[in-house]
Amino acid sequence: MPQQIKRLISVFAIFIALFLIMRQVLKPESFGELGHYRAKAIQENTMKELHYAGSDSCAKCHEDILKDKSLGFHKQLKCEVCHGPGLKHALFIDKVNTAQIPDSLVLYKPIQRKDCAICHQINAARIKIQFDTINTSMIHQINVLDHNLMDLDTKVEYKCIDCHNPHQP
């Protein structure tokens, strides 16, 4: 065999062998055991800390609110959309002294105007719907900087919840 062919074949052989070895070494552990992904990824994800409890679990203690809410415009909103992740609260609130509840168990109360703005602020990129139509796939928009901003006499800023019941707006 000519010299140059011999050399080339050995170089390519070394290259391919190296590639195969690298593949073995660098291939992520547990890759391909269940499919074209790392099987351990599933386990890793299940080990992540949980934060949300789900609205059903709130029902155990706050049935009244759940019922109120189910009658109003906010019926399809989950509690934790507004109050934030509540797993710890749901699990441990009845295990502590009610007189001094640790901060970590107290849930956020979205009482400020900006909290409602997250969903209701007027936004050209969201499709507008007419006043008084009931279409639960879209959200009514108002201009938070304008809509009933303050008491005209006292100049005190209104909160949204002064007029709207957040659970039954």
Place this chain on the structure above:
Amino acid sequence: MEDHLQNLYEVLSKVEGYVYPNEIELNWSILIVLYPYITGLVAGAFILASLERIFKLRILKPTYGLALLTALAFMLVATMPLISHLGKPFRAYEIMITPHLSSAMAIFGFVYLWYLMVVLLLEIWFDYRRDMVIWANETKGFKRFLYKVLSLWTTDISPKAVALDNKLGYIVTVIGIPSAFLLHGYVGFIFGSIKANPWWSTVLMPVIFLFSAMVSGIALVMLIYILLTKIRKLSIDMACLDMIAKYLFYFLIIDFALEGLDQIHRIYEAEESFEALHKLVFGKLFFTLFFMQGLFGTILPLLTLGTFQFYKPKEQIRKRIYLVVASLILVGIFFMRWNVVIGGQLFSKSFYGYTSFKIGLIGAEGYLMASIWLIIPFIILAFLLWLLPPWKKIEVDHEI
């Protein structure tokens, strides 16, 4: 409250009409424009070299080696814009060790590897082996060592061995042409196969990419050739330059016709996306499409090169004009990639709105980063020309 709303207003000031939330920010920016641009230059330069070798256009001889080395210099950098665009660049190799057939990008890794290892490097190696053996004997020190390693310590430069090199080199070039087509057609395929995007999704995309690649690659070699002879203070081979210009003209016609066809097709079909695209083309893409790509990048070069087929001004003038035309084409093709990549992300897939693209000077996706990836290939090329000067080679006739 003001903060929060201020943010919202800022984001919304970028968009017009209705866009989906994930369309406000462009995820593929200038680095992804560079990726098809650079791969195109590789494929085009290689095809120019093959013209000499396969189609026996002896007149192109002075640019054969230059074209190959240009292709290699740009090939080595072709994936870098992609990798520097990644959030986790150090995981990039995983695409090669755990590839999946359904991943267009993973397969690109192998197409790239095939082209680099089996086509470019092999062809250059066969072409330079004898010279490297000779140079190894003539030089001393590190350069000598380098030649030894590169020639894989071969020593046989008998006429028989050289004839074999020639023959194998020829075979590699024959395999190389479809491979070059594959390489760049594939880049077009990656865009053309995205069916959710009407600006990209057309079966013509790979072909358009291919021909624009040839145009840009040939223009690049032409530019480098002119500049290099100037730097080396040699007189230029005008017959060769005229021939390159002729092929540039032919490929430019095909490229122009294909892109025209694509647009005519789109206009005549007038699918539901048409109105949105129409507004895009006459709005946000107006300048880059009609002026940079169309007028400067295509029409002007076409007219000039076309005129030269009938009427040839004096050499000195012709040379200058070729220089300008090649630069115009290179800029034009860059904007062609720009219009594809950036244009495809400027409109909402709801067809109801548009977003806008702002690019910074610095930062991982800024102008500076992009220019780095455009300058490095020239540095590599300078090194390659120092190491493997095509003009110092022993003339071999590629006839077998």
